[in-house]
Amino acid sequence: MGNTQTAKTKVESGVEDAACGDAKVPRTERGRRTLRKLLDAAAEEFGEKGFHEASVSSITRRAGVALGSFYTYFDSKDALFRALVADMSEQVKSSARSAISEGMGALEIERAGLLAFLNFAAEHKEVYRIIDEAEFVDPASYRDHYETIAARFVERLQAGAARGEFRDGLGEIEAWAMMGMNVFAGLRFAVWGLADKSPEEVAAGVNRLLAEGLLRR
Structure with a gap:
């Protein structure tokens, strides 16, 4: 763009x-x-x-x-x-939307969305402080930010299940867990500026966890 x-x-x-x-x-x-x-x-x-x-x-x-x-x-x-929290929340969401294209598989969508978020967070490190402070300055905006993002995760999980790529029964629990992974991956690797991993490596690692879980097979 x-x-x-x-x-x-x-x-x-x-x-x-x-x-x-x-x-x-x-x-x-x-x-x-x-x-x-x-x-x-x-x-x-x-x-x-x-x-x-x-x-x-x-x-x-x-x-x-x-x-x-x-x-x-x-x-x-x-x-x-309040306007700034709404604006930054929309920028976070639009950065993920812009990275997703028609024809992507369910896991590929999650990897692309996280990669876009990592790049956004690296460029706009202030987003973490502003969103975190909203918990105390304007709790309704803080909650709305995370609830709307979680709702998008739920939509993508259910769409992936409908296409036969994800298992059935995925919903809010999995959505909030995935969002939590992304938020803290962004904090560690994008905001704190610890450059031992590239954004692509981080997105791929989280994607591997989604695909394979933790247990040795």
Whole structure:
């Protein structure tokens, strides 16, 4: 995906999902670009300082936006944080969706989705701090983030079972377990920057665990 298309996708997804975080969705392209700047600046500010130490004035300075303009889009720092969690959650999901193509097998889909997430997390390390902080700043956003991702795992597991690739009866337990593996694999190998394994090796290793389990055969 080229830079122009990526930027457009980020603008559209940010503006769309900011509505879930109490943003005032702009109607013009210029307004959408300004909102995108605020969300990106907020990701840097909250990622570096945390919610409580971050300030609206610092975020607007990072964004190159007038302080008064902030309130065109958000009523408060809390509203911006909710919008940012929704935006980052959508970016996590869209990175996985963009890596999946028609004709992939069930295991190949899981490997491709994890690889996309690892690459996303390596580029956006702040996502872990922001999502984790949401547990205390806005628990509803935190729970929604993980529940919607888990629901996608359930859908993929059931689709794989329907095609005869996965066994029957897979559901929430397996989905949450798989999501947990991916989250902590991302923390260890993407965010902490311990480069003894490439993203491809990590995705392949987790995929092997899904395919073969742990028991010696």
